Amino acid sequence: MLRIGLFLLTNLAVLILVGIIFNIFGIGGILQDNGVDLNLNALLLLCAIFGFGGSFISLLLSKTIARISTRTQIIEQARSADEQWLIETVRELSRKAGIGMPDVGIFPMPQANAFATGWNRNNALVSVSAGLLQRFSRDEARAVIGHEIGHVANGDMVTLALIQGVVNTFVMFFARLVGFFVDRVILRNEQGLGIGYFITSIVMDIVFGFFAMMIVAWFSRRREYRADHSGATLASPQSMIAALQRLKMESDRGHEEPLPGNMKAFGIFGNMGALMATHPPLDDRILALQNFQK
Template sequence: MMRIFLFLATNMAILVIASITLKLLGVDRFTGQNYGSLLVFCAVFGFAGSIISLLLSKWMAKMGTRTQVITQPQTRHEQWLLQTVEQLSREAGIKMPEVGIFPDHAANAFATGWNRNDALVAVSQGLLERFSPDEVRAVLAHEIGHVANGDMVTLALIQGVVNTFVMFFARIFGNFVDKAILKNEDGHGPGFWIATLFAEVVLGILASIIVMWFSRRREFRADEAGAQLAGTAAMIGALQRLKAEQGLPVHMPDSLTAFGINSAKKSGFAQLFMTHPPLDDRIEALRQRSR
């Protein structure tokens, strides 16, 4: 319920800002038949949310997970962590990202940032405490793979496209209900806004399935990159350890679960909304690759 409320509140806030912007640009006076102006209208605030989220992703990640960035290593483990990320980054051909640790007993890690040369890679305290050095290195290689593949930007662009068409078709539906069914000829009446918001919720849920499918594809690619950087056996071993600990709760914020290496296991219809494929599928994909 809270997620739907935030979706609607954010959508309305962006709508107000976009309406003012488009009025200044002179493209705010669209009708149900002026699909070009309507598409521009939807694209402006459809991409606005995803781009803003991308630009703020590092800050949001640090605040949401209470990640402490390592600037001056205080322990031998922190020194090893920095050296390992630096080596993996060099091999992947990207700039050294910021490295941090977040206080979570569950084994997890994530990478985020608005481009491949300005990223953040962080691991949980639990992962560092219980995983072997080779397994931690494989997890870090997986996250470096996300950065090198530009997955953060790709996912933001996909989300922007999806947002645009959700809002586009929702407004066509709202205009149809307002004009054809309610016979309102005086601007946009209450029927337009109610029908539009209803359509956005329904289409938004369906669109999330598409975005989550792309997210799961990303994980296979990042696993392959991790196997290339750290070795296939090490990557499989790390995923097997994650599977063994899958019963532990995952404390990643909803906005960051797509960037973590591990997420809560789901079943049935909920699998369509998983950001990550089942660990068994990821392990089998790596085994097939090694053959």
């Protein structure tokens, strides 16, 4: 309920902001021509500005949001053998992948997980959970780090931001088309955009938003196979398979814990078995790597 409530408040804030912009710049007719027809070109442009704008603002803030939401502590100076090993491993694999040295952090999750994020492949963040460092062997942890560095090297953050921008644009566009249709055709309102338009638009934002999430999740699953391949290349196929098998063992025991919603797509482990899943089933990922080994 909280997530839906925040979505509604965000959508309402966008509508208010659009209204303010229209009034300030005197372009109140951008949604209408002569008060009758919807200006589709202007509407699509407006939706693209807000759709891509929101997506890229999130991308630019991704490191800060990730650090706060996971309570990641950036390692400024190694204070233990584990931290020293982690920094050296990230530096080695980053150099091998051809990217700049990322910030390195640890977040206080007893379950095994890791993530990478950042708008720039030469200014990213790679963070692992305390549980992963405690229970995974060095070879397995190295493969997981290689997987995360693979996300960075493959440009997955930017790619998913672009995809999110596209789906945001069309969610907003078609939601407002439906809202306009309900307001004008069903409710027969001819005095500007009425309450039927605004309520219907918000409802359709939610409905279309779920379908959009399925599209983004599908792309995320495809990118996950590539990151596994990168982990196998940067570390070794055997280590990457062993790391996924250990994750599966923890999952079967009910020890897994997904990352916060905004970070799931870039973790080593995510929710599985549904259209909204950001990660493919671990069995499928292991099989893909076994075939890669042959």
